[in-house]
Amino acid sequence: MATQPKLPAIALGTWSWGIGDAGGDQIFGHHLDESDLRPVVDAAMQGGLTLWDTAYAYxxxxxxxxxxxxxxDYARETYTLSTKFTPQLATDDQAVTEMLAGSLKRLKTDYIDIYWIHNSDDVARWTPKLIPLLQSGQIRQVGVSNHNLAQIKQANQILGTAGFKVSAVQNHFSLLDRASEQEGILDYCRENDIKFFAYMVLEQGALTGKYDMVHPLPADSSRGNVYNPMLPELTKLVQRMQAIGTTQDATVAEVATAWALAKGTLPILGVTKPAYVDSAKRALAVKLSANEIRDLEALADATHLDTHGGWEHSI
Structure with a gap:
């Protein structure tokens, strides 16, 4: 069994990069290309944040x-690649191999460090198809995303028949969505040496302090449609995050990230500017007390908001 790569404490997400179906323009209201993003990659690589998360579906x-x-521009051994097979985009039984081949070509590499099954559609059908790819070395580790606890265990059992295992779980996890903790997934990951990747820690910007009722998210994006109606209910939570941040010279986004780190997860932070890379690094120094964590979670619960994405199955 391959050893798990040593990972930075934070991954950098690229969902908001590029355009097209479910791309950065539609979801986030961004229109970013290589010229916009080269300074971001350079800042991250120079700053030691070298774990990159993407997907064909983006x-x-x-x-x-x-x-x-x-x-x-960088030597392959200096960064870690995380990308995904999306079952809904499959057209035949060869889809895993075909989708991986496309990802390898676009990413200009001959192997993927962590290859994910993007959601839990038909675990029994798709999980076994990763075994030959592990054996060939085209993928080094397997992750499962948007799986509930029973499905994670099922995938682990399937891979175990060939001497492999689930190395990582990637689920929506934020102050506004703690289902993976409440349903025992975080505990299972700790007990089985599985790294838990938390995505949407900042709830697509709603938990950064950048947006409020006067300054809403981009109205021509799907995230604006989802989160702008929620902004009034987020006021008290964001204000408490601001107050905590003031004591440590930290932003609201850095407090949200510090909370996810304190829960033992590896946050995935979307980056579109070099300043966001700097913020991710600063978040590593923010330490929350047990009382602060309880306060934030109580205020989050009091919003009664449901930020569960339409692509997510029930945890």
Whole structure:
């Protein structure tokens, strides 16, 4: 069994890069290309944040293409690649191999460090198809995303028949969505040496302090449609995050990230500017007390908001 790569404490997400179906323009209201993002990659690589998370499903490969172009300036062993097979995009039983081949080409590499099954559609059908790819070395580790506890255990059992295991779980996890903790997934990961990747820690910007009722998220994006109606209910939570941040010279986003780190997770933070890379690094120094964590979680619970994505199955 391959050893798990040594990972930075934070991964950098690229969902908002590029354009196209489910790409950065549609979801986030961004229109970013290589010229916009090269300074981001350079800042991250120079700052030691070298774990990159993407997927074919992000802009029908556009995110992967941009990331591959920009990382081509760096030696392959200096960064870690995380990308995904999405079952809903499968057209036949060869889809895993075919989708991986496309990802390898766009990312300009001959192996993927962590290859994810993007959601839990038909665990029994798709999980076994990763075994030959592990055996060939085309993928080094397997992760499962948007799986509940029973499905994670099922995938682990399937891989175990060939001497492999689930190495990572990637689920929505934030102050506003703690289902993976409440349903025992975080405990299972700790007990089985599985790294838990937390995505949407900042709830697509709603937990950064940047947006409020006067300054809403981009109205022409899907995130604006989802989160702008929630902004009034988020006021008290964001104010408490601001107060905590003031004591440590930290932003609201850095407090949200510090909370996810305190829960033992590896946050995935979307980055579109070099300043966001700097903020991710600063978040590593923010330490929350047990009382502060309880306060934040109580205020989050009091919002009664449901930020569960339409693509997510029930945890």
């Amino acid at each position: 802009g029908a490969g556009d995110s992967e293409r941009i990331l591959g172009d920009l990382l081509n």
